[in-house]
Amino acid sequence: MKAQRRSPKEPVISALGGGHWKAARDGRLALQRCDACGQWVHYPSAVCDRCMSTELSWQDTAGRGTVESFSTVYRGFAAEFEQDLPYTVALVRLDEGVNLLTWLVGIEPDGAEIGMRVEVEFERISHEITLHRFHPAETGP
Ligand SMILES: [Zn+2]
Structure with a gap:
């Protein structure tokens, strides 16, 4: 099956970024935040770029x-x-x-x-x- 061309207006939802898009649908601007050190993490990542913790959660800004x-x-x-x-x-x-x-x-x-x-x-x-x-x-x- 041929892949359908996607409009550049529609970002692709990555496995890591799902929390952002779910919040946006609810009218909230959420980004990842490290549960260990409190660092905000953007773009979505599997690890905190400050302390390398993998304990990240989605929090509203x-x-x-x-x-x-x-x-x-x-x-x-x-x-x-x-x-x-x-x-x-x-x-x-x-x-x-x-x-x-x-x-x-x-x-x-x-x-x-x-x-x-x-x-x-x-x-x-x-x-x-x-x-x-x-x-x-x-x-x-
Ligand atoms: Zn951290």
Whole structure:
């Protein structure tokens, strides 16, 4: 049987990343955290990158952070993203200290700023996949 082509908009759920996607479907931004030393671990891993413990669990973050970097895309490079143009890809540093690659929403194309406070929202794109997005935070830190 021929494998069905998957849209690049739909990330593949890896064996290690299931906890993140399950939480996202419930409207929570969860990342792995080491039960031994408390280190947040992202991307999903079988071991803590600080203490090498294999005792990791999924914990909810506060879903708030600060824009570290961003790039606004005006020209389409894949048909699946044409309808989203222009869109802004950002590296958000969560208050938990983890950098997360995401999209900014709820802003004008030239409205992103480094240091901008943002908070998570979710966009369900299929039965399995709900993506995290970030919009400007309503109030200060
Ligand atoms: Zn650890």
